[in-house]
Amino acid sequence: xxxxxxxxxxxxxxxxxxxxxxxxxxxxxxxxxxxxxxxxxxxxxxxxxxxxxxxxxxxxxxxxxxxxxxxxxxxxxxxxxxxxxxxxxxxxxxxxxxxxxxxxxxxxxxxxxxxxxxxxxxxxxxxxxxxxxxxxxxxxxxxxxxxxxxxxxxxxxxxxxxxxxxxxxxxxxxxxxxxxxxxxxxxxxxxxxxxxxxxxxxxxxxxxxxxxxxxxxxxxxxxxxxxxxxxxxxxxxxxxxxxxxxxxxxxxxxxxxxxxxxxxxxxxxxxxxxxxxxxxxxxxxxxxxxxxxxxxxxxxxxxxxxxxxxxxxxxxxxxxxxxxxxxxxxxxxxxxxxxxxxxxxxxxxxxxxxxxxxxxxxxxxxxxxxxxxxxxxxxxxxxxxxxxxxxxxxxxxxxxxxxxxxxxxxx
Numbered sequence: 254x255x256x257x258x259x260x261x262x263x264x265x266x267x268x269x270x271x272x273x274x275x276x277x278x279x280x281x282x283x284x285x286x287x288x289x290x291x292x293x294x295x296x297x298x299x300x301x302x303x304x305x306x307x308x309x310x311x312x313x314x315x316x317x318x319x320x321x322x323x324x325x326x327x328x329x330x331x332x333x334x335x336x337x338x339x340x341x342x343x344x345x346x347x348x349x350x351x352x353x354x355x356x357x358x359x360x361x362x363x364x365x366x367x368x369x370x371x372x373x374x375x376x377x378x379x380x381x382x383x384x385x386x387x388x389x390x391x392x393x394x395x396x397x398x399x400x401x402x403x404x405x406x407x408x409x410x411x412x413x414x415x416x417x418x419x420x421x422x423x424x425x426x427x428x429x430x431x432x433x434x435x436x437x438x439x440x441x442x443x444x445x446x447x448x449x450x451x452x453x454x455x456x457x458x459x460x461x462x463x464x465x466x467x468x469x470x471x472x473x474x475x476x477x478x479x480x481x482x483x484x485x486x487x488x489x490x491x492x493x494x495x496x497x498x499x500x501x502x503x504x505x506x507x508x509x510x511x512x513x514x515x516x517x518x519x520x521x522x523x524x525x526x527x528x529x530x531x532x533x534x535x536x537x538x539x540x541x542x543x544x545x546x547x548x549x550x551x552x553x554x555x556x557x558x559x560x561x562x563x564x565x566x567x568x569x570x571x572x573x574x575x576x577x578x579x580x581x582x583x584x585x586x587x588x589x590x591x592x593x594x595x596x597x598x599x600x601x602x603x604x605x606x607x608x609x610x611x612x613x614x615x616x617x618x619x620x621x622x623x624x625x626x627x628x629x630x631x632x633x634x635x636x637x638x639x640x641x642x643x644x645x646x647x648x649x650x651x652x653x654x655x656x657x658x659x660x661x662x663x664x
Contacts, residue, residue, distance in 0.1 A: 262395065265456050266385030269378050272448040273399060274406035276339075276374060279441035280365040281410025281525070282434050285518055286417060287364070288500040289507060290431045294350045302625025305500060307359040309618035315363070315373030316614055320607025324458040328377050328603070332449040335373050339363045340442030347435040350428065370403060376610045380602040381456045383594050390662070392595065393544075396587035397536040401529045404583070408525025413437070415515035458600055472604055476597045479658065480605050483593065484612035486650045491613035493643030495620025496627075496636035497559060502575070509633055510568040520572065524579035535584035543663050544592040548585040549652045553645055555582035560641035563634035595660030 259267060291301045315335060323331045342362015345354055358364065363373060378399075386395050413434060420430035472480060499521065506512045506520065531551075539547040558578035565571035590606075597605045624636040 259398070261387045261391050263385045263387065263455070265452050266382065266395065268448050268452055269382060269385065270399060270402050272336075272374075272445045273370070273378065273403045275441050275444050275448070277370065277403035277407040278410035279343075279438045280370070281407035281521075282413040282416075282518075283410075283438055284365060284407075284499040285411055285414035285503045285521060286431060286434060286514070288504045289514065290417075290428075291355075292504075293427050293431075296352070298625045298629045299622070300352070302622040304355060304359055305498070305621040305625075306495075306618045307356055308364040309495070309614055309621070311360050311363060312373055312614040313611055313618060314360075316376050316607055316611045319373055319377050320604050320611060323377055323607075324600075324603050328381060328456055328458070329449060329452050329454075332374065332377055332452070333446050335363060336442050336446035336449055338442075339445065340439045343435050343438035343442060347432055347439065370400075376607040377603065379590050379594065379606040379610075380458075383599070383602065384456065384459075393536045393539055393587070393591045396591045397532040400583070400587045400590075401532040404525050404529035404532070408522040408529065411518050411521040411525060414518040414521075418514045458603065472601050473598070476601050476605065479596055480608050482654055484609050486647055486654065487589075487609050488612040488616040489650070490644055490647040492616035492620050493640045493647065494613075495617040496624045496640035496643075498617075498621060501621065501624055501636060505633060505637075506571070510571065512568065520575070524576055527576060527580045528583045531580055531584045532587050535586075535588055538584075539588050539591075544588045544595075544660060545651065545655050545658075547588045548592070549648045551581050551584040552648045555584075556641045556644040556648070559644070560638050563637035563641075592660060595662075596658060 259270075262270075288301050288305065291304060296304070319331055339362050342358040342364055345358035345362075346364075349355070382395055382399060383389075383392055386392055416434060417425075417427075417430035420433070421427060503517050503521070506517050507514075512520075535547055535551065538551070542550075555578050558574050558581070562571060562574040562578065565574055593605055593609055594602045620640075627635045627639070
């Protein structure tokens with residue numbers, strides 16, 4: 254993405270877009286290799302599911318902390334701290350394969366295994382981004398670029414997930430061949446921290462009612478009602494998504510069809526490119542039919558494709574279904590993010606984004622462990638069916654609860 258062309262965006266906005274891309278690049282390769290790496294060092298499916306769940310619990314804690322205190326202590330300070338913790342977590346994975354140590358790394362860092370942004374960075378950046386737009390009409394477009402840039406970067410990072418296989422062919426041991434990727438994750442965290450350091454004071458919240466009051470307490474009764482309903486629905490969607498996070502899908506291709514890591518990385522890279530372009534399409538659709546309609550009418554077909562993927566008899570069919578699904582499945586992301594910050598006041602955005610994202614993280618932290626049990630005791634593809642049916646239920650809930658609650662520009 255050529256940031257110089259974004260003349261409607263402030264310097265802070267461009268720094269945030271860059272930080273998102275660097276972070277997503279590292280999430281790309283880690284989301285593919287982590288479950289496979291844990292399998293290689295001897296962990297069974299249940300223990301792998303536990304570690305994946307713990308990485309999501311980290312998101313819950315740090316997102317909640319940001320929701321309560323970021324506007325009070327300073328958004329910039331919190332972002333820098335989170336980026337440093339990201340590097341520390343990568344360092345632990347680099348130097349040890351001790352199970353307890355890896356659990357600690359998953360708890361203190363921002364190890365992302367979902368294939369999309371779910372961590373503590375998202376809520377803060379989501380609240381800040383509208384303040385970096387010079388023209389309010391560009392808000393939807395900004396969230397599209399924010400997600401598109403991150404997805405392109407993640408797709409590029411995914412290509413690195415084939416590095417362990419290449420190193421093994423050059424004589425490296427199985428375990429050691431994964432270490433360079435953890436080193437790259439450390440570097441990415443440090444770069445993100447440096448970018449945040451250059452953010453200006455303009456990213457901090459304006460027009461605070463009481464600077465000593467946590468941001469969550471400043472939600473109006475109307476906003477509380479909206480946020481509560483959205484949080485309940487998002488928790489269902491995220492619980493369903495936990496059954497089909499990128500690490501599990503990667504594991505499924507690896508186990509079901511014996512696909513090599515280099516091929517898996519290419520599959521997810523292509524899927525990422527398709528997803529990235531879908532964000533811009535989602536923005537254009539939303540300008541015509543509205544944010545809620547775009548969220549729902551693109552998500553339901555994607556979830557039908559997810560269910561069909563479970564029954565794919567051959568790799569080519571599975572590949573086609575997966576790519577078709579990924580072309581549609583994330584079109585609700587920029588529209589959802591834009592909708593949340595549009596239907597609440599400016600000083601409520603951190604709390605609204607934090608609460609709704611926390612609701613997603615809490616339930617998503619549970620389902621990977623359940624998915625591990627389901628895979629081991631029922632059927633390798635069962636998580637796809639469970640996740641797809643639950644997601645369709647979520648879509649219907651969003652439509653019937655919020656089709657009449659419109660952002661200002663749609664009224």
